[in-house]
Amino acid sequence: MADTTLPDSYVQKFLNNFEIGKINAEVDTMTAARFGVRSFPTVLMLKPNGMEIDRFVGYLPPVEFVTAIVNAMSGIGTLDDLLNRLARKPKDIELSYEIGQKYRWRGDYDKAATYFQEVMMLDVNNGKKMAAQAAFNLGHMLYKKKNYTAAVVSWRDMIKAYPQDSAGIEAQLMIALSYQNAKDFKKAKAEFKSFLKRYPDTEEKDWINEQLAKMEKK
Numbered sequence: 001m002a003d004t005t006l007p008d009s010y011v012q013k014f015l016n017n018f019e020i021g022k023i024n025a026e027v028d029t030m031t032a033a034r035f036g037v038r039s040f041p042t043v044l045m046l047k048p049n050g051m052e053i054d055r056f057v058g059y060l061p062p063v064e065f066v067t068a069i070v071n072a073m074s075g076i077g078t079l080d081d082l083l084n085r086l087a088r089k090p091k092d093i094e095l096s097y098e099i100g101q102k103y104r105w106r107g108d109y110d111k112a113a114t115y116f117q118e119v120m121m122l123d124v125n126n127g128k129k130m131a132a133q134a135a136f137n138l139g140h141m142l143y144k145k146k147n148y149t150a151a152v153v154s155w156r157d158m159i160k161a162y163p164q165d166s167a168g169i170e171a172q173l174m175i176a177l178s179y180q181n182a183k184d185f186k187k188a189k190a191e192f193k194s195f196l197k198r199y200p201d202t203e204e205k206d207w208i209n210e211q212l213a214k215m216e217k218k
Contacts, residue, residue: 001041001059008062014069036107038144045072054078057105079103093122097130100137109141132158132165143174148182151175173204177211185215 005011025032025040035044035052043060045053054072056065071077079102086095100115116134123131139154155171155178162168176191192208202208 001043001065005060005062005065011062011065014066038107039105042105045069052106055105079106091122093119093128093130096122097134100134104137104141109145112141113138126162126165129165132162132167135161136167136171139171139174143178146181148178152178169199172198173208176208180211180215189215 006015023031025037025042032038035055037044039057041057041059043056043065045055047053054068054077056068060068068077075081077098079099082095082099082102086092086099089095096115096118100112100119103109103112103115116137119134120131123129123134126132135158136155139151139158142148142151142154152175155175159168159171172191172195176188176195179185179188179191189212192212196202196205196208
């Protein structure tokens with residue numbers, strides 16, 4: 001974002017209408033905690049009184065970034081908008097998932113889990129490929145809370161429930177990373193090596209080998 005989106009001339013001209021602030025959330029942890037920021041980059045849209053309008057997590061190219069802000073200013077795609085739409089269509093899987101994501105990005109994992117579990121019930125056979133992703137997110141929220149043991153259990157259940165879904169590949173990698181963060185290096189190394197054996201051409205190969213090398217020194 002800092003290298004491509006924010007310096008863009010179109011974006012710069014558009015942002016002249018706003019007061020801009022930037023913080024390093026890993027340093028200013030109090031502000032990050034106040035707004036429930038757990039993933040980077042996170043862009044917050046706030047009213048003058050500090051009330052949140054909306055937030056965007058992850059990379060957005062220039063045009064999509066401006067479009068997202070314009071929509072939020074118009075009340076389109078905000079949490080309130082999604083909740084109102086879901087009230088009219090209570091069995092809408094996509095809306096339930098989007099609301100789960102909104103709460104997830106706000107760090108309200110309990111509410112997010114409620115909507116992700118609803119997605120799993122509505123998309124019971126994973127026909128829309130959303131149940132598996134919702135299940136993955138449940139594990140990832142546990143991981144973010146540093147509850148690594150529960151995250152591993154959650155992801156193993158997810159892989160068992162949706163064995164054909166590609167999200168299971170990322171879950172396998174996250175299981176290895178969970179063991180590494182929990183300092184169970186024996187299991188972490190076994191999981192990473194197993195992953196490389198299953199997916200020898202993975203784009204993460206160099207990174208995995210770096211992790212294995214680090215653990216060999218411990």
